[in-house]
Amino acid sequence: MTGPVVVVGDVLLDRDVEGVVNRLCPDSPGPVLDETTHVERPGGAGLAALFAAAQGAEVALVTALADDAAGARLSCLLTAAGVQVYALPLVGATPEKIRLRARGRVLLRHDRGGVPGVPGEPGEAVLRLIANASAVLVSDYGRGVARQPALRAALAATTAPVVWDPHPRGPAAVPGVHLATPNEAEVRELAEAPPGPSRLATAARGAQGLRHRWRAGAVAVTLGADGALLCHAGATPLVVPAPGGAEGDTCGAGDRFAATASVALARGALVSEAVELAVAEASAYVAAGGVAGVPPVPVGAALPAASSVGGERIGTAAAGAVVAAVRAAGGTVVATGGCFDLLHAGHVATLQAARRLGDCLVVCLNSDTSVTGLKGPDRPVVSQGDRGRLLAALGCVDAVVVFDEPTPHAVLSWLRPDVWVKGGDYATGAGDEPVLPEADLLRRWGGHTVVVPYLHGRSTTDLIGAARATGGDRLRSGPDGTDRRRPATLTRGPGAVERQSTEGAR
Numbered sequence: 001m002t003g004p005v006v007v008v009g010d011v012l013l014d015r016d017v018e019g020v021v022n023r024l025c026p027d028s029p030g031p032v033l034d035e036t037t038h039v040e041r042p043g044g045a046g047l048a049a050l051f052a053a054a055q056g057a058e059v060a061l062v063t064a065l066a067d068d069a070a071g072a073r074l075s076c077l078l079t080a081a082g083v084q085v086y087a088l089p090l091v092g093a094t095p096e097k098i099r100l101r102a103r104g105r106v107l108l109r110h111d112r113g114g115v116p117g118v119p120g121e122p123g124e125a126v127l128r129l130i131a132n133a134s135a136v137l138v139s140d141y142g143r144g145v146a147r148q149p150a151l152r153a154a155l156a157a158t159t160a161p162v163v164w165d166p167h168p169r170g171p172a173a174v175p176g177v178h179l180a181t182p183n184e185a186e187v188r189e190l191a192e193a194p195p196g197p198s199r200l201a202t203a204a205r206g207a208q209g210l211r212h213r214w215r216a217g218a219v220a221v222t223l224g225a226d227g228a229l230l231c232h233a234g235a236t237p238l239v240v241p242a243p244g245g246a247e248g249d250t251c252g253a254g255d256r257f258a259a260t261a262s263v264a265l266a267r268g269a270l271v272s273e274a275v276e277l278a279v280a281e282a283s284a285y286v287a288a289g290g291v292a293g294v295p296p297v298p299v300g301a302a303l304p305a306a307s308s309v310g311g312e313r314i315g316t317a318a319a320g321a322v323v324a325a326v327r328a329a330g331g332t333v334v335a336t337g338g339c340f341d342l343l344h345a346g347h348v349a350t351l352q353a354a355r356r357l358g359d360c361l362v363v364c365l366n367s368d369t370s371v372t373g374l375k376g377p378d379r380p381v382v383s384q385g386d387r388g389r390l391l392a393a394l395g396c397v398d399a400v401v402v403f404d405e406p407t408p409h410a411v412l413s414w415l416r417p418d419v420w421v422k423g424g425d426y427a428t429g430a431g432d433e434p435v436l437p438e439a440d441l442l443r444r445w446g447g448h449t450v451v452v453p454y455l456h457g458r459s460t461t462d463l464i465g466a467a468r469a470t471g472g473d474r475l476r477s478g479p480d481g482t483d484r485r486r487p488a489t490l491t492r493g494p495g496a497v498e499r500q501s502t503e504g505a506r
Contacts, residue, residue: 003132004058004084005266007259008155009045009139009146009165011063011078012095012113013070016041016292021102033100033107041294042077043097045139047252048165049083050294051259052137057266059083060133062126064090064119064145065414067320067327070112072401075414080405085413086126086444088145089327092117095143104249104292116143122150123446133160135266137258138177142169161265164216165258166190175215179271181258181278182210183222200229200239207231220275222257224250225286227279230272240276242283249290257282313392316414319362319399323415331359335417337408339366341380343390346454350423353452355396357419363391363400364408364415373406409441416445423454 019033042050049061061078065071065087071094078085095113099106127150130136136158140146147170155162156174164173164180168189173180182190184203191206191213207219208231218232230238260281264274285293312318323333336354340347340363355361365388371380380387388400403411412420420438436449 003134003160004060004129005052005262006060006062006130006133006136006160007045007049007052007139007262008062008130008136008151009048010095010116010141010143011046011061011065011074012043012097012141012143013074014041014043014047014291015039015096015098016101017098018101021107031102031107033102040073040077041291042074042081044095044141044143044255045145046074046078046083047291048137048139048255048259049078050081051256052263053082055260055263057263060086060129062086062088062122062129062145062151064088064117064143066090066092066094066117067324067414068094069316069320070094070096072316072320072411072414076403076405076410079410079413084444085410086122086129087413087416088122088126088148089120089416090117091120119145119148122148122154123444125444125446126151127154130154130158130160133158133266135262136160136162137262138162138164138173139255139258140165140167140170142167147171161262163258163262163265164214165254173214173216176217177214178217178265179261179274180210180214180216180219181222181254181261182207182219183254184224187219187221199223200237203229204231204237207237218271220257220261220278222254222282224253225283227283228257228275230275232271238272238275240279243280244283244287248286249292250286252291252294253282253286256285313398314388314400314402316401319401319415322360322362322399323417326358326360329359332357332419333360333362333415333417334358334419334421335362335364335412335415336421336423337364337366339371339375339380340387340391341371341375341382343382343387346423348394348396350421350452350454351391351394352396353423354419354421355398357421357450360398361396362415362417363397364411365391365400365402367402367404369404370406407437409438412438412441413444416447417442418447420447420449422449422451 015038017035017038019035021031021033023032025032045063049059053059061083065074075085093113098110100108136155138146152174161178164177166180166182166186168186187203187206187210191209193206193209196202196205203221207221211219211231218230220228220230222228225242227240227242230240257278261274261278264277326333334354334357368380368384384402388402391397391400401411420442422436439449442449
């Protein structure tokens with residue numbers, strides 16, 4: 001493998017709510033589900049990307065995300081799983097599917113998102129990504145990403161093997177794909193072929209029809225517990241039986257099949273070998289419990305949709321609304337980030353300079369958990385709720401969004417700012433652009449990074465050290481809004497000085 005496995009397609013936010021039913025609604029004969037647990041995960045092309053990443057591949061996902069809380073959460077989950085997110089702007093809402101379950105059975109599925117929006121144009125970084133991929137999986141869920149003209153042109157031009165997992169509401173595969181992977185129902189609907197004398201004959205007839213129409217190298221029809229049927233250039237199809245009669249929830253089995261085949265092709269496998277491996281992996285997936293058996297992505301409750309105490313400028317809903325309005329007017333979105341523990345004049349100077357570079361400024365604020373992980377158990381001094389309030393009160397700040405991770409990569413992949421601002425002496429004099437850790441990320445959507453001057457002599461750590469040197473108590477406001485005072489016990493040691501030149505506007 002010389003490049004990443006690139007997954008292209010529609011992503012949605014899956015939420016499985018598990019509970020118990022012990023009574024009916026008093027005003028209708030509907031069951032009452034008492035929630036016990038819930039799990040959130042990327043669905044659609046996002047689930048396929050997770051499966052590919054779980055096999056040790058470097059994975060990049062090209063998808064469309066709206067400026068809403070669901071899009072922010074998806075970016076967080078995918079980034080935490082090691083998937084590089086190349087997000088196209090999406091008009092409308094990010095789709096969500098909520099399954100209400102009791103004893104492992106789905107009582108009701110609640111879909112959000114409405115009519116699919118129109119994905120925006122891919123940037124040069126996306127087109128280069130597809131051109132240099134080791135394999136490409138198009139995971140089409142019929143919401144528009146696979147129809148994007150520039151993406152289709154790039155898919156048709158790439159020399160990498162392309163696997164196309166189709167959807168009846170989606171477009172035809174681009175000519176020349178290596179492998180298409182419809183299931184039985186999809187191949188019947190897509191091929192519109194008359195039924196044959198047997199199940200296998202019907203699948204083979206439909207697969208050959210699709211192969212000729214799409215000019216595909218091969219078509220593998222997945223047959224559930226019976227494995228798959230592979231039709232290629234030869235007259236006789238290859239039947240790949242499942243290794244065992246696995247029974248269970250098949251939701252996501254098609255994504256597991258397509259992702260496994262894509263990774264195998266990227267590693268040099270023949271199409272027949274890739275299909276055999278995909279059948280084995282999909283069967284094992286169903287036997288292990290299907291999507292319910294997939295471990296949750298290890299990520300905290302980052303990017304809250306709203307803040308009950310933060311006001312209208314704090315949270316993903318506020319940030320998304322600001323960014324959407326500015327983009328609709330053709331304006332420039334600017335973002336910056338940091339801890340902002342003990343807000344001081346240096347912070348304010350950086351924020352004011354950043355705001356002058358565009359039409360809105362969104363501050364990405366490290367959560368308390370993130371600050372503690374970066375700076376130690378005695379930080380932050382001020383809770384994230386109060387830090388967010390102080391920032392939102394500044395006239396130069398339009399919105400604040402809190403993130404739990406050590407870096408702002410997940411929230412930036414969702415916000416896609418035009419300009420990312422750091423405060424401090426990052427310039428090295430070795431090139432035209434300062435070396436910033438977020439620079440490569442901003443290039444995914446055509447954004448760029450800049451450095452603004454900072455006020456010398458202003459440092460959060462210096463302020464804390466000076467306060468503690470007086471012997472005074474340390475004031476820290478808790479999450480519940482109460483004050484907790486405790487004696488200052490921390491002394492400044494070597495290397496403790498926090499300069500904006502290494503941490504930006506923190």
